[in-house]
Every structure is written in C-alpha cells, then in structure tokens.
Amino acid sequence: MNFDEIIDRHGTKSSKWDLMEKAFGVPAKDGLAMWVADMDFRAPEFLQEAMRGLIDKANYGYFCGVEDLYQAVGWWMQTRHGWAIDPDWITTTYGLGNAIAMALQTYTDPGDTVVTFTPVYHEFEVKIAKTGRVNLQLPLSRQDDGTYAMDFDAYEAQMTGAEKMLIISSPHNPAGRVWTTAELGQIADFCIRHDLLLISDEIHCDLVLPGHRHVPMHVAAPQIEDRLLMMTSASKTFNIAGARLGCVIIPDADLRSRYQAFHRGLDMNPNLLGVELTRAAYCPEGADWVDALTAYLAGNAALFNARVSEIPGVSAMPMQSTYLAWVDFAGAGMGREELHDRIYKRARIAATPGHTLGKGGESFMRFNVAMPRANIELACDRLAEAFADLQ
Numbered sequence: 001m002n003f004d005e006i007i008d009r010h011g012t013k014s015s016k017w018d019l020m021e022k023a024f025g026v027p028a029k030d031g032l033a034m035w036v037a038d039m040d041f042r043a044p045e046f047l048q049e050a051m052r053g054l055i056d057k058a059n060y061g062y063f064c065g066v067e068d069l070y071q072a073v074g075w076w077m078q079t080r081h082g083w084a085i086d087p088d089w090i091t092t093t094y095g096l097g098n099a100i101a102m103a104l105q106t107y108t109d110p111g112d113t114v115v116t117f118t119p120v121y122h123e124f125e126v127k128i129a130k131t132g133r134v135n136l137q138l139p140l141s142r143q144d145d146g147t148y149a150m151d152f153d154a155y156e157a158q159m160t161g162a163e164k165m166l167i168i169s170s171p172h173n174p175a176g177r178v179w180t181t182a183e184l185g186q187i188a189d190f191c192i193r194h195d196l197l198l199i200s201d202e203i204h205c206d207l208v209l210p211g212h213r214h215v216p217m218h219v220a221a222p223q224i225e226d227r228l229l230m231m232t233s234a235s236k237t238f239n240i241a242g243a244r245l246g247c248v249i250i251p252d253a254d255l256r257s258r259y260q261a262f263h264r265g266l267d268m269n270p271n272l273l274g275v276e277l278t279r280a281a282y283c284p285e286g287a288d289w290v291d292a293l294t295a296y297l298a299g300n301a302a303l304f305n306a307r308v309s310e311i312p313g314v315s316a317m318p319m320q321s322t323y324l325a326w327v328d329f330a331g332a333g334m335g336r337e338e339l340h341d342r343i344y345k346r347a348r349i350a351a352t353p354g355h356t357l358g359k360g361g362e363s364f365m366r367f368n369v370a371m372p373r374a375n376i377e378l379a380c381d382r383l384a385e386a387f388a389d390l391q
C-alpha cells in the first residue's frame, strides 16, 4: 500500500491521461490529469493475485460460479454498510451508466420527466437525453458551512406531475456530501409524495472520508422499498472501472422482475474480468486497503482544498466523501473562457468544468485528487502560479 508511488499512465490508453489533450488542449507531455473519476494508484496486491489466477488457468472460455460474486457483494454490504441483502436481489450490469440507461428504458417512456438534484454527475443528464426523456434539474442549495443540501420547499413548486423518476448520487458526485439518514428519509418521502421511482446511485459509497458514514438508502428509508433501485459497484472503490461491472440491487420483487425482463431481453451476461476482480476485491484485505486509501485521500483533499482556497475569490467545498474536489471560482472575477484558459493552458491541468454537471455548477471546476501526494503538490503550485496576479 504505497499511495505515494507515481505510476506513469501516459501512453497506457488511460482515458484520463491520454485524452486530456483532445478534450481540453492540456498538453499530454506535462499536463496533469484531474478530470475522469479514476485513481492513479497501483492496484492492490490481492487484485493482482486474482488476475494472476486467471492467467494461470490459461483459458478464458465460458464460466460459471457467479454465485460467489453475489455472496461477496452481500458480505461487503453487510460488513461495511450494515445492509443485509438477499443475493436474489442482485442483477449485474455493464457498469452503472449502463444500469441507469436500462432502468430509464424499463420504467419510463420517451417524453417522461426524470428529476435530478444538481449539480450532479453529468452522465445522469446524458442518459436521460439519450433515451429521449426530459431532465428536470432541481438545484441544491448551500448551507451555512458551504456544503449542499436539498431545498424541498423550492422543489415542490417546480413539480408538474409529469415526473416519473428521481436519480440521486449518494454520496454525492461532485461535491462529496454524505447524505444523512434524515436527508435520505426526506428524499424517500418526496418520491412517495410525487409518485416517483428512485435510483440511488451509490457507486461512491466506500469512498467516505474518516469521520463520516454512508447510510444505504434502503437502510435509511425502508418505506421507499417498493420504488427503489439501489446501484453499487466496486469500480470506484478499487479502481477497476475498466472491468465494467456494476450491481443493480432491487429488493422489491415486482420492480425487480420488470428490470430483469428488460435485461434478459438484451441477453447480457457479466464478463469474466469484472466478476473475478469484484469478487476478489470484496474481502477483509480489501476492507483494510479501503481504510488506508480513504485516510490518504483525506490528506490529499485537505492539502488541495486549503491551497486552492488561498487564491483570492476561490473556495473549495468541504469534502465528506469521494476524491473529487469541488472548487468555486465565482469570486475570482473572470468569465469561463479566461478561467479555463488559466487552468488548462497556464496550469496545464485537465479538470472538469462545472457547467457540465448541471444547474448551479456554472462557476465551479471539479478536480480529481486521487493521485500521489507529490502530484497534488505540483497541481497546487501550478494553480497558485496561474492565478498569481490576483494576489
């Protein structure tokens, strides 16, 4: 477990490192990639061993035994999150983006409205648009400590009756809020009041920083069970997004049979790599690794947010989870073009522009801090230099 080790991902067909020049004009040669949500750390040894086990068999034919994966998922959810699940509730998918697109098509019709609390993971909006649904974006509000919260009073006035579904990110990408049990209960009641199905995308559930605790929606608000789709994956936690495996966990039998019927119609089976890596990750060693990882990420987040907030007019939102720093440049006194120019061209950092994450994100940039500490320091130095004239 050496998170300080720098592994050079240039030229490794990493989306984050090898597409930043094309996406933002950040030079591939000496740019720093802080956009796509994956981590720059070496894979843990127990995952390498799982891969070696596959290689040693020297055969990649059809496989069975997916039940072991379901057991591992159940063990992890019970041990880490106090959530008891029945293996029958699980359907594997080709990642959670795929799961959301399938859920939209299973339960809603083209033209239906789907609600999101913004800013939020941009692919919610993309999936809603690509499937021909309409996205109602309800902006999060700021609390006294600068973090986001839902503003249900404001939302009530905007609901029209055409809404069929709500998709939430819990914990929250991009701002790292860990929603409390009370907030999750309010979300559930909102769904019941407005007759909405709820997708609780909990892909970031393990990346909770020390001092905070994630509560699965099904645990926080069992009253929502008959309209709830839980979505989880080991992909963010163990940096195995390339293995493309997610879990859709649906406790309600009727809701589940509708999802599974659609899924069966596509004839989709899980892939060998995703099954092996996920099963291998959800183990006691994996739990120790995640504890060490989140402690390291907390150090990165504290350093990055403190340094970036030294720039006049710039403030980073306090982080409770994820490795995504959400930084507000509203007070820096410049338009989007100049802001991007300073970050992409002068600092040579690829970061995610906040407007792509929906209403309320316009003045923000999202920086992925899941990288060795030395690169965080380099990023902070480059940003300080790129905005030095504001001092």
Ligand SMILES: Cc1ncc(COP(=O)(O)O)c(C=O)c1O
Residues within 6 Å of the ligand: 037, 094, 095, 096, 097, 098, 121, 169, 173, 201, 203, 204, 233, 235, 241, 245, 246
């Ligand atoms: C909230 C959220 N959901 C889903 C995804 C993507 O999941 P997948 O790679 O499994 O499609 C991400 C990736 O950043 C995410 O942040």
